[in-house]
Amino acid sequence: MSVGGVDARTPGLRAHVVVAREHFAVDVEVEVAAGETIAVMGPSGAGKSTLLQALAGLEPLTAGEITIEGRVVDRAAAPRVQTPPMNRGIVLLSQEPRLFPHLSVRENVAFGPRAAGVDTRSARDSADELLVRVGLPGAGDRMPRELSGGEGQRVAVARALAASPRAVLLDEPLVALDPETAGEIRRMLHDQLAGVTTIAVTHDAADAIALAERLFIVEAGRVTQSGPVREVLAAPASGFVASIAGVNRVVGAADGGALRVGDVRLCSADAAAPARAAAAGTPLAAVFRPDAVRLVTADTADAWRSRIIRLEATLAGIRVHTELCQVDVSLSDAEGLAPGDEVHLCIDPADVRFVAVD
Template identity: 70%
Template sequence: MSAAAVGLSARIVVAREHFAVDVEVRVASGETVAVMGPSGAGKSTLLQALAGFVPLDEGEIAVEGQVVDRVAAPRVRTEPMQRGIVLLGQNPRLFPHLSVRENVAFGPRAAGVPVTDARRGADDWIARVGLPGAGDRRPHELSGGEAQRVAVARALAAAPRVVLLDEPLVALDPETAGDIRRMLRDQLDGVTTVAVTHDAADAVALADRLIVLEAGRVTQEGAVREVLAAPASGFVASIAGVNRIEGVSAGGGWRKGELVLSSTESASRALAAHDGVPLTAIFRPQDVQIIRSGEWGPGDGWRARIIRLEPTLAGIRVHTDLCQIDVALADTAGLVAGEVVRLRIDPAGVRFVSPSQR
């Protein structure tokens, strides 16, 4: 990627109480990159540092090739308002004493745009985010979703070089979040964006690439669907909605201790020449069948102990010491925590992923 094609390039090092956030980020001009990770992994710290609200302990931040923050000599420290970076969070933080129009016009007016032009541009942005005619309303008259739309309009009206999103949809109901997600996808097209989210739907809908952050370090990155299809950690497996168990290749299949899995015939042939190679088995919870005690025969399935039963919209998720299983409510009668069962899965439902594929 040439320097001219890089919208954001950064090495962020910020010491925290239990670990240091140490992340390299490189975003092409006009690209959207999603960042996901467990609570406390350092995602918000990353955005705050990029925006200039948290000082770097080490590292450098460059926007479209221009260094805006550098710890090493020659020291550079650009104030947040001068970076061309805007941060949009869960709270719209609209100015309560200003109308919607004046909220959106604030950035351009602060940059020296004449009042009439700034207000005209604000009305255009208000319409673009789906609120035509709302310019005279006050923030207290807006719903949560409308306020978030205005916040997006205010951010983009300032013509930022980089937009940072810190879970802006998390406080919205699912229907409103879906509407705002579609609006964001349209309005952020061509804008260099880093979007922190906890929802895989946001990452798939908004982003070109996904960075996974765990305990302050990048543990996986790549095209969104490719990362979710080959999770390198339990966290990624959980957001992708799949089971992930590490083992080794063995006899054309996969083994972890006494647990043995096979895959399709073609996959097994491909694996046969690589016994003992680290290999991760990936399969969906709904593809696993529970065999109750008294119903299994010798060598039938894998032995597992139920840890807990969790109600879901579709039925029950059964958590065992091996994996998770989704079953219909009618099929869980009599299942209890602590019960020993056996599990079975069709080989067609198993994928094997080697470390080189992640």
């Protein structure tokens, strides 16, 4: 599978990873230019962590090849190449910092350079400089047990950078942090990984937007969508992408410049919509925000009927899940609503965008 979209810049990481799993095979091609950061998102169990484990050399390839800066570090076919993890120039950062508990913060950061033959004083001086860069000046003498979760992740980043990696792999490093700390670490990662070839697996669209230039969606072991982050989120090709982008994605068929799904006919004011909807029966998806949909009376023009499946409390009010789409309403507007109720809904065509369905 070709993902494309990368220009002819200096080669960074190029990989075709095939790993056989119990229920399906992970089969992903990815190319990251030198100094570029890409994000990878997908449902739980889709193969994202397997991809990173294979790139890091912790999961054997069933087929495929991995190249770092033009050097083959893993190849399943003959002549077989299987470079040990410590010699690949790839650092994997996971949800846990995994610091050496018996070493000080400074010695944790200096460990990689010292193991590579750098003299002790130079390695320690460099470690102190890196600790300043990640926001922990003067923390060198502390022990890992004395650090908060956010501080531990900062040290882990400093230790990774100390090894002068050819590529950095992030496996949801912010998932265990509170929102405020996660925001601080996200900004630090953006600053410190600038110019470092990076693949960031995340479950949060905010991470993808803040850290990455491009976004790859992996579902059931395959790349189902890729491109610039905001473009992917604006035109979701699956229900999963729509969910992380926080929008509705209603799939139907073109019908005279509109989209029809059952008895519902949706229109769009998007200038490109008529062209996309020109051929009757062409599969289309309508994308729109839950807060753009309105609860209306039965006699409202262009309203459609739908049944409530469930109600979900949100920070702003209530999200009404109906058979067709999700609707955000205030607490007062939701008063008296219950699962099973029939409601009438309406949306302004200016709030609807049509996207092609592959």
